[in-house]
Amino acid sequence: MASVTAWRSTARQLPLRLTVGTFFLNAGLSKRGADQATAEGLHQFATTTYPFLGKLDAQQFARLLSTGEIAISAALLLPVVPVAVAGAALTAFSAGTLGLYLRTPGMRREGSLRPTEQGTPLAKDVWMLGIGISLVIEGVTKHR
Template sequence: MTFSGSARCSGARQIPLRLSVGAFFLNSGLSKHGADEATAEGLQQFAATAYPFLGELDAQKFVRLLSAGEIAIAATLLLPFVPAAVAGIALTGFSLGTIGLYLRVPGMRQEGSLRPTEQGIALAKDVWMLGIGVNLIIEGMSENR
């Protein structure tokens, strides 16, 4: 986020988005750091339902990578010198992955619909993060013109 000239307004508009989503990702990443074996296995098995290649990783390694990824995304959002487009790309990529979970894991959606079930609400809300990520990309690209 630059705070000079016309970019000042768009940079200021990004602050609430970047702080709220960045804090969410930081908390999520730190919560997974040092997860016990049962938690690690549960998270890995859930992710492997949609993305089978993840089942080939050691569960603890998977959770360490997930934790580090979430903390890295938090950093891109929370550090003001990281360009909006870069933060947006990181957030959009992660959100697409979680939306893939929502679409592929049985029981997340009502049958024959995109509407979430009770269990699917936690993943369905990631569509908001996707929108925020795309918005940051667009704003970042327009700042650089």
């Protein structure tokens, strides 16, 4: 009976893990060979909200961002990675992008959480936070 329950849990997670995992893989691979202008744009945007990232040079930041996204995709796509671990990685990353959304001027409409046109690409990442939290909850509660 335990193997049937484990299979159901894995089957239930599969659409979430595949969808978000392939999204992250594409994002990470797209940044892998970022040119100087792209790296500088990514770095400048991130350091506006997270000043400690200014200690990195733009190319180093782009490589680390790319590597992080590829690592998260691997955690999501490889079934040997426990669901709670994959969910925690996704939750942490999406919390960071939502931090950019909440703290960067011009991303939200005045006095509102509603996004501006420029803020929509970051605001939509709230779905990743929801998926990450759901995976963590499933991973934590399925063993009880």
